[in-house]
Amino acid sequence: MNMAMSVSNTGERRSQQNTRPACNTTSFQKKSRSKLVSIPGTRPSVQNGQLIVSTGVTSLDYVIGGGLAVGTLLLVEEDKYDSYSRMLLKYFLAEGVVCGHHVFLGSARDPPDEIMQDLPAPILDDIPSNAVNMGQVTACDSEDQGSMKIAWRYQNLPKVQTALASSSRFGHYYDASKTMARELREAVKCSTFFLPHELPAESHAEPSPISEAYRLLLRSIQELIRQEGFDGTAPQKSRNILRIGLHSLGSPLWADDICCEEKPTQASSLTSFLYGLRALLRSSLCTCMVTVPSHLIQNRAIMDRVTRLCDTAIALESFRGSERETNPLYKDYHGLLHVKQTPHLNCLVCEAPDTKDLAFKLKRKQFSIEENGFDDYNDDNLVGRTLGPCSLPAWEELTAALKGIFYNMAHRC
Amino acid sequence: MMLPDLGSLLGFSTEKIEKGDFILLSDRNADASFLINHFLSLYLRAGCKVCFLGLVQSFSHYSAVALRLGVNLVQAREQGQLVFLEGLKDSVGQLLQQGPDSEAYPMGFLRGSQTDLRSLFRFVQRSVGGAGEWSPSILLVDDLSVLLSLGVSVEAILDFSHYCRTTVCHQLQGNMVMLVRVGEDEDDEEGPELLLKALTHQCSLALSIQGLPTGYCRDIHGQVEVRWKERGPGAAGPGGALAQKKLLQYKVHDKGVSFFARGTSSAVL
Numbered sequence: 001m002n003m004a005m006s007v008s009n010t011g012e013r014r015s016q017q018n019t020r021p022a023c024n025t026t027s028f029q030k031k032s033r034s035k036l037v038s039i040p041g042t043r044p045s046v047q048n049g050q051l052i053v054s055t056g057v058t059s060l061d062y063v064i065g066g067g068l069a070v071g072t073l074l075l076v077e078e079d080k081y082d083s084y085s086r087m088l089l090k091y092f093l094a095e096g097v098v099c100g101h102h103v104f105l106g107s108a109r110d111p112p113d114e115i116m117q118d119l120p121a122p123i124l125d126d127i128p129s130n131a132v133n134m135g136q137v138t139a140c141d142s143e144d145q146g147s148m149k150i151a152w153r154y155q156n157l158p159k160v161q162t163a164l165a166s167s168s169r170f171g172h173y174y175d176a177s178k179t180m181a182r183e184l185r186e187a188v189k190c191s192t193f194f195l196p197h198e199l200p201a202e203s204h205a206e207p208s209p210i211s212e213a214y215r216l217l218l219r220s221i222q223e224l225i226r227q228e229g230f231d232g233t234a235p236q237k238s239r240n241i242l243r244i245g246l247h248s249l250g251s252p253l254w255a256d257d258i259c260c261e262e263k264p265t266q267a268s269s270l271t272s273f274l275y276g277l278r279a280l281l282r283s284s285l286c287t288c289m290v291t292v293p294s295h296l297i298q299n300r301a302i303m304d305r306v307t308r309l310c311d312t313a314i315a316l317e318s319f320r321g322s323e324r325e326t327n328p329l330y331k332d333y334h335g336l337l338h339v340k341q342t343p344h345l346n347c348l349v350c351e352a353p354d355t356k357d358l359a360f361k362l363k364r365k366q367f368s369i370e371e372n373g374f375d376d377y378n379d380d381n382l383v384g385r386t387l388g389p390c391s392l393p394a395w396e397e398l399t400a401a402l403k404g405i406f407y408n409m410a411h412r413c
Numbered sequence: 414m415m416l417p418d419l420g421s422l423l424g425f426s427t428e429k430i431e432k433g434d435f436i437l438l439s440d441r442n443a444d445a446s447f448l449i450n451h452f453l454s455l456y457l458r459a460g461c462k463v464c465f466l467g468l469v470q471s472f473s474h475y476s477a478v479a480l481r482l483g484v485n486l487v488q489a490r491e492q493g494q495l496v497f498l499e500g501l502k503d504s505v506g507q508l509l510q511q512g513p514d515s516e517a518y519p520m521g522f523l524r525g526s527q528t529d530l531r532s533l534f535r536f537v538q539r540s541v542g543g544a545g546e547w548s549p550s551i552l553l554v555d556d557l558s559v560l561l562s563l564g565v566s567v568e569a570i571l572d573f574s575h576y577c578r579t580t581v582c583h584q585l586q587g588n589m590v591m592l593v594r595v596g597e598d599e600d601d602e603e604g605p606e607l608l609l610k611a612l613t614h615q616c617s618l619a620l621s622i623q624g625l626p627t628g629y630c631r632d633i634h635g636q637v638e639v640r641w642k643e644r645g646p647g648a649a650g651p652g653g654a655l656a657q658k659k660l661l662q663y664k665v666h667d668k669g670v671s672f673f674a675r676g677t678s679s680a681v682l
Contacts, residue, residue, distance in 0.1 A: 207526070209508075349665045349667055
């Protein structure tokens with residue numbers, strides 16, 4: 001693990017966007033360690049050596065600490081109209097297709113096939129040839145030794161676009177205005193779960209902390225993991241990652257009432273499901289993104305519990321329809337992105353971002369996330385921007401003093 | 414070396430372990446799981462028999478963290494010093510109601526047919542009992558509030574903690590450490606707050622972790638409030654109120670945690 005990091009990660013920026021060091025043009029072959037599972041589309045994290053995958057959005061990868069660790073769960077709290085969170089889910093699934101992962105999509109509202117047909121098209125001509133990290137054969141090592149070196153950059157690009165399934169690059173860019181070609185999509189295995197088709201008309205509800213709908217979904221995921229060997233039973237050579245995308249969990253269409261009631265009758269249904277999902281993820285080569293319409297959940301305690309049962313949690317707050325949409329300070333952005341939680345996996349300390357104050361913008365070829373640069377002028381945006389470590393008594397004394405002043409003033413009038 | 418920091422903060426040492434203590438860890442808007450890992454390594458080093466209910470993470474996670482703190486969980490488990498319940502492992506089978514229904518499964522409450530945590534308590538009883546070369550017996554729970562997320566009622570959890578306390582702290586003269594995580598809203602009358610209040614009343618030492626009230630800071634991860642009940646002959650006051658109190662700030666490192674008085678963090682000085 002150390003060898004991998006020192007060889008390929010010296011001088012590498014966390015954003016994974018620049019080229020790898022010059023050593024990839026030599027014939028040096030890194031000795032692949034037996035512990036390192038070299039699955040396309042994954043790499044060990046720089047911070048802690050965990051195996052990570054890209055979320056499909058390179059700026060989001062950077063924000064959550066390099067990527068999404070295999071075996072963990074990413075929670076995305078939906079924006080009000082579910083426009084940007086749905087886009088993130090599509091990027092996540094598209095990344096799975098491009099990397100050749102097995103994709104699982106569960107939804108209750110939109111048929112999964114519709115979502116899959118609407119994935120953004122990957123931008124292919126941006127991909128440089130760099131494969132040393134995965135221990136794959138580089139351009140120089142192939143039998144084309146005698147061919148022209150000028151064109152080496154294009155040698156690894158497949159002649160036909162459809163053969164992209166084993167792309168070894170970490171993190172791709174997508175064109176949001178085009179949809180992914182059908183051949184590309186059909187080259188990977190895709191499993192779906194559409195609740196209206198799975199839920200029986202009559203349900204014999206035994207008392208259980210988890211509802212029928214979530215139980216069926218959990219069983220479906222468990223069966224898929226067992227059948228395809230994601231729990232480690234598959235032979236080493238053919239190991240792959242399972243990407244699970246679950247749309248709008250907790251919404252009433254999942255037969256859940258946490259979005260309708262303040263004291264729901266099935267308060268622990270979604271959380272029990274997430275617990276079971278965590279158990280499945282921790283013991284298999286899977287990674288999962290879940291979107292939840294948190295703005296509909298009225299009981300704050302439930303949302304806290306949901307967040308704690310996920311590993312990484314972000315929330316999207318779009319400006320659309322709010323007064324911020326016309327505010328000139330926000331004109332460069334589509335909304336705010338809050339990092340609610342980052343996981344600490346196999347270590348004590350979690351990856352703390354520099355700032356939790358981020359804004360996003362969905363451009364045609366990129367979903368960009370940037371640091372919020374205008375809170376100096378905006379009074380109600382001080383949350384997240386550190387005020388520096390204040391010691392508590394000083395603050396209390398100050399407020400007590402202020403209260404005293406106002407009290408005196410009020411009584412003198 | 415950070416571990417003596419926590420030990421010296423609390424007056425603990427590996428040579429001398431207090432008996433009959435119920436330590437309550439809680440966090441609000443922060444993550445107190447580093448504390449439970451510290452206690453685990455502290456007690457294992459002191460040669461105690463430890464029963465750990467790891468309900469939220471896999472065994473390999475705790476093992477990796479413990480290695481950084483200098484303790485080998487795999488070895489401890491093999492030697493019989495550590496009894497570890499990996500809650501996640503059996504949970505899916507129970508949630509999906511696969512396999513036979515029996516009280517032998519500690520996570521059997523997930524089936525829904527049981528309304529209390531009897532099977533979990535029986536597991537604890539089996540694990541901490543039996544005098545051996547390791548003593549005293551310690552029970553660690555990470556964490557108690559996840560049981561609320563799994564549909565267990567507050568009463569059942571309080572019953573469970575009461576039974577455990579009677580067994581571990583009074584009968585076996587061991588210690589019990591439990592972690593409870595609550596949300597941001599203090600007025601919320603939901604389960605976690607109720608649970609926290611009831612357990613705070615019963616415990617002998619309470620450590621509450623909170624985020625900084627002034628916002629997020631990269632160099633200070635939060636503040637910890639330590640409250641002791643007084644021990645000794647003069648301690649039997651009305652209700653046995655938690656007497657001593659200390660408020661400190663902390664920062665979690667890769668191999669430990671450092672505590673410092675407020676305003677003295679390296680970010681300021």
